[in-house]
Amino acid sequence: MEIRLDPRTKLYMVLAVSAIVMMSATTTLLWIVRIIVTMIPITLLIAEKRYASALRFFVLYVVAMILTFYFLSIDSTGMIKALLTGYCGIVVQFMPAMITAWYVVRTTRIDEFMSAMQKMHVPDCITISLAVVMRFFPTIKEEYASISDAMKMREISLAEGNIMKMLEYRMIPLLFSCVNIGDEMSAAAITRGLGGEVKRTSVVELRMSAADYILIIGFTVATIVFVFFKYVK
Secondary structure, three states, rough: OOOOHHHHHHHHHHHHHHHHHHOOOOOOHHHHHHHHHHHHHHHHHHHHOOHHHHHHHHHHHHHHHHHHHHHHHOOOOOHHHHHHHHHHHHHHHHHHHHHHHHHHHHHHHHHHHHHHHOOOOOHHHHHHHHHHHHHHHHHHHHHHHHHHHHHHHHHOOHHHHHHHHHHHHHHHHHHHHHHHHHHHHHHHHHHOOOOOOOOOOOOOOOOOOOHHHHHHHHHHHHHHHHHHHHHHO
């Protein structure tokens, strides 16, 4: 079942999860709260029928969790253990916020985002910057996939291990594509009247549903519980 959330709810989810991941989990209860807030965006990705992304994030998070607790439980020392423990710890620490941000970017249309920011009376300079960023990275991903397909058609496979040729065949076209995409987005923003003196209208009507209120309350409770058992109790 597809769940269409209000962009304001999605932004609140990002803020709540970001606040939680900035605090380290030191007890079983805090780990449970962190795991729950991580599974929510993964579940929402499944509801949006983005099964591949949900599976990748789930497997990466579970593997990082298992390795983190495994390396912390053994008594051996060494540089390799320290590096693996630090890497897995960083993944576990920041993966919830990254999954939530990915869900927001991939499931929010720009017109919905602009309408939500306007309802929250956010300045246009911030709104336009965030809207460009949300559209920029998915476009770059599509451009890189197109460049990779072109290289495969020409039977060029990582330039046979030559790093300089790999940079020449892949990164340089990608950099030129980034410049062109930035110019096109700027022109599109001017054409649509973004940043003008006249108040912008929108055909999108945003309404908070029961799912929005449930998630807002749930993430608020999770944040309060995390802060209380981390710093107060």
